[in-house]
Amino acid sequence: MQGAMEDFLRALRAADVKVSPVEAIDAHLTVATVGFADRELFKDALCATLAKTAAEVTRFDETFETFFARETFQLEPPPPPGEDGEPEGMPPEVEASELAQMLLNGDVSALAQAMEAAAERAQVSSIRLSTQRSRLTRRMMEEMGLSEIEQIIAAAKKLEDARSQALVARLESGKKALTEEAQRFVDRQHELYAAESGKNLREELLARKALNAEGGIDPADLVMMQALVKKMAKRLADRYSRRRSKAQLGHLDVRRTLRKSMAYGGMPFDIIWKTKKVEKPNIVAICDVSKSVAAAAQFLLTFLYSLNEVVDRMDAFAFSGRMISVNDLMDDNKVETAILEVLKKIGFQQTDYGKSLEDFCDLHLDQIDRHTTVIFLGDARSNYADPRIDLFATIQKRCRAMIWLNPEPESYWGQGDSVMHRYERFCHVAKPCNTLGQLERIIEDVLRTYIPH
């Protein structure tokens, strides 16, 4: 059982259920307590010890079902004895080969056991890549004694009498069933141990993929990207939105200490230190969704949406020709619909940074005070219209920090209609940012450096 448990834990780890050594020990203790006669009890008990979040519970259930799924073989039932000649009629090789015996007798459980044993010898559970599947299937079959069967079949074919033909037919069909089962077995193992690593690889590639690349993000990757961005935003928010006050030992709060000491007859028993309030991030995010950033717009909006979900005080704006507040859209809709709505409303028009800044200053300038961090997401390509640097400077003067994230690489800045260099002078930070990985790093830097602590 220990070997099986270890394999199961490995499969769980592959499915991104974190299992530490302590939990592995717990799992073994669990098995010792509940036994494995009752499948449901066994599963629930293991689930309680191993899966530690709701998402992990789902993954645990899936892995458990796949791991402990054993389909029964579909074998032709053996012909009733007596009708088709005596077993002595079989060639001696059949007697010698265990596998042939099992196949001919239709001994399903013995076959299943033999397959497990063969899988262990062939180390099927060490499968890493989908291309290994056929080779491992073959190895497993060989471990089970495939060559013996093949020899018997070859020998019987030469004899050409009716009984040998029947034997050949039955062995062939048995072999076919066996191969299918072995394939299914290896597929399951692949799903258990390797499918997740493939997914991880894809996630990693996605995090490094340039978001303004030709064609943008593959629709197939979109869901994964949303999940990734969400995780990222949650991680950032967890870290930066929680702590509100931090004890600062060293400065005595005389007034409060004296007041507290009254209860103890003037003895200062409770000493109170001055604490420093930590302000929660107050963010204004402004996102360009015009044609020139079309490829990145969806991604930027996804990030905006996730950030909006996890940061308490955030105001989100989007613009291309004009600027609108998208807070309500994001609060009321699911992520896909929210993005579509935003894009439908103002997306993919001619960019006009000047007009958009005017809109912002007219309607929302009062939202910016010295605690606010402004994050600008855009490529600063204003179609040769007046970029209204003066308005930008006004915003910059009012806010605590101005951060510009540009999906274009730095070498493109200032070329063509880009006025990035002119805006850049008024930014505390201006950075290129065109992959998920970069985005996370920059946002983290930003939060650490520019959000008041």
Next chain:
Amino acid sequence: MASVDALIEGLAGVGYIASRRIATALYMAVHLQKPILVEGSAGVGKTELALSTAALLGLPLIRMQCYEGLDESKALYEWKYGKQLLYTQILKDRMGAQLAEAGGSMDEAMDRLHGIGDLFFSEPFLEPRPLMKALREDDGCVLLIDEIDKSDEAFEAFLLEVLSAYQVSIPELGVLKAKTPPIVFLTSNNVRDLGDALKRRCLHLHIPLPDAALERKIVASRVPGIEAKLTHELVSFVQSLRTLDLRKSPSISETVDWARALILLNAESLDGEVVRDSLNVLLKFEQDIAAVEPQIVELIRRPLA
């Protein structure tokens, strides 16, 4: 506690209808002596599980509500400063007399001082808070640490020692160990992700919203005297509400409250009028009520699940 089935039955006896998964997790928690971390949306019966377990086992329940800023002195122990102060004053008077007897020699006076037992930091001056109370119960108890996700990370780290070894270190006294480890429940609403270290020390139980059959059982057990037909109707109404896209789906406690409300209103079966009047028991947001109201009749007419 002999088997999972016995546990389900026992919990049902004290009015808690547990699914198999819940009972199994509880069974494991008792047998492996591990704390159990209960997660799930508000109102699915996380806290109730701890209360029912205490009732079932006949153990006292000690409850600690977590909030931001909760610290050791409120969770574990505090010194009784007032009494300590009085003690020092008494000590001062007595000491003055005693040391005066010793004559003028400073060394002798110091020897006498060391000879007097130091009671300043001792158990009588200790004011136990929930965690310490739980550890000091000789026959064990049920300790409920409610909404652990509301507390700070620092407090979470402080809990680790209590949860893994059932002991606490008090710098002035040493280590205090539980005679009988308490059965510990931690509940979380997932306001923030808990640390891995804490999760690793706990068994995990996620209570989902129940299916129709289980919910009918729960309503029947919590609201005695309710008719089967009404239970059936109201549960399937709530179940179909949950399929809608609401800001806060009604959970079990809301279903139970609603059932009680319907009984108060003398409703025999669901009709548009009654539902509209009592919808605010079920839905807690203005937008949700506005979204559901036009669909009430349609929702009632849906085939029973």
